Amino acid sequence: MSIILCVIDGMTDPRFRAEDYPALSAMSRIRDRRAAPQGCEPESMTCILTILGVTDIPPFLRGYVEALGSDVPVQKDDLILRASWFAVEDGRCTVPMPAPLEINMVVNARYFCLGGYKSLLVLPGLAACAESIGTYPFYRRSEQTVDNLRPTGNAILERIFDENCTDCSCMAPWGQSRMADLPPFPRRAAVICGAEVVRGIAKLLNMALIHVPGATGDTDTDLEAKSDAALQAAQDYPFVLLHINGADEAAHRRDAGQKKRFLSDVDRLVLRRLLYCGHTVFVTADHSSDPVSGLHGGVDQPVFWNRYS
Ligand SMILES: [Zn+2]
Structure with missing residues (x-):
């Protein structure tokens, strides 16, 4: 059994309710975690490195x-x-x-x-x-x-x-x-993503980057292909990072309807499959992204766990 960590970029906002998403709300909300270390901006790179356990993040990266x-x-x-x-x-x-x-x-x-x-x-x-x-x-x-x-x-x-x-x-x-080095991620790990910043994190931490045709890093991404790739990778790697970026991009476009529709698609096409996949799955957001203001927020982020798997 492997760990699949699904990071839904910018998932939360002041109007986000897990109950609107059947698969997500079927998971256990185990705790809330701080989005970014004290004094750091709530931006994806810092937040995702923090989720991955990196503590000394160079300031210019x-x-x-x-x-x-x-x-x-x-x-x-x-x-x-x-x-x-x-x-x-x-x-x-x-x-x-x-x-x-x-x-x-x-x-x-x-x-x-x-x-x-x-x-x-x-x-x-x-x-x-x-x-x-x-x-x-x-x-x-x-x-x-x-x-x-x-x-x-x-x-x-x-x-x-x-x-x-x-x-x-x-x-x-x-x-x-400027260029910098970070210690490699402490276990064999695979990354499924479309966003450049997460591809960069994978390379920086020496994690295997799985190419997924149709993974765009936006709301037009191929969610089924990404969930297929994550489950496939979990057969070979003890840790899989599945990053889904579209909700954050919809929020930056200040399109609340598109953000909610995309999260519903993620719930149906990704989280429903992960819920009973036999692996330990955690779902969280790196930071919040408000589709009214178009801005990131650094409030604590919920962590969900597929306890029944
Ligand atoms: Zn963003």
């Missing part, structure tokens, strides 16, 4: 983990940032918009479109600047002005931002980081 997960090559002295694209109306950022394939790049830096609203910036030779740069993480954005999202502390980064802001779109850099 997020962009690097995304680069790992996206197979973007980086060097030891690179400064790496996530960048998220938003539509702008009257000087305020509104909803995520697709990242362009290329941007205006007038300095020595590299840009990578990751699909959806996500992109990466790699600035050679600036790794030591991570501490002195100020950015505003997009998941704290609530109708932020473009000026509020302007990075500070590095002229090159500020110039990239300015060159790529228009009256109708804005690229918000955040998650400044």
Whole structure:
């Protein structure tokens, strides 16, 4: 018997009720756990590493983990940032918009479109600047002005931002980081996911990354293929991380109906199969994601367990 840990990204919000989901509510709610360590942002990388038992998380890691997960090559002295694209109306950022394939790049830096609203910036030779740069993480954005999202502390980064802001779109850099190592996960483990950040976590912790065709990291993901892959992996690995990202993305789009429909699909196509699968299953969220504000929250997160299995 193996352990399957199912992390439903951004599952909870102020209106979330486990009773709305038959398979989830058939599990035991065993405890609530703190979303992120004291003083840390409630963002997926930190929260998921914490769930996996990592205690010493380097402070400048997020962009690097995304680069790992996206197979973007980086060097030891690179400064790496996530960048998220938003539509702008009257000087305020509104909803995520697709990242362009290329941007205006007038300095020595590299840009990578990751699909959806996500992109990466790699600035050679600036790794030591991570501490002195100020950015505003997009998941704290609530109708932020473009000026509020302007990075500070590095002229090159500020110039990239300015060159790529228009009256109708804005690229918000955040998650400044550099290469780092973490100890490997202490047991043989497999990871099933679509989100780049979780792929990066798998590589960073030396966990086996199972490729699942149709796993997109959004609400259009193939949930049946992911649950198949998790159950298959549990035959070979004593620990399986199954990460499902769509609810968080729907919340960022401030689409409460889409978030709830997706969670119902997860309940029917994933959790119902895990409920009596013969393995020990835990289900939790990394953090909350409110589809009204579009923001993450750091409140304690419930942990469910398939006690009958
Ligand atoms: Zn999020």
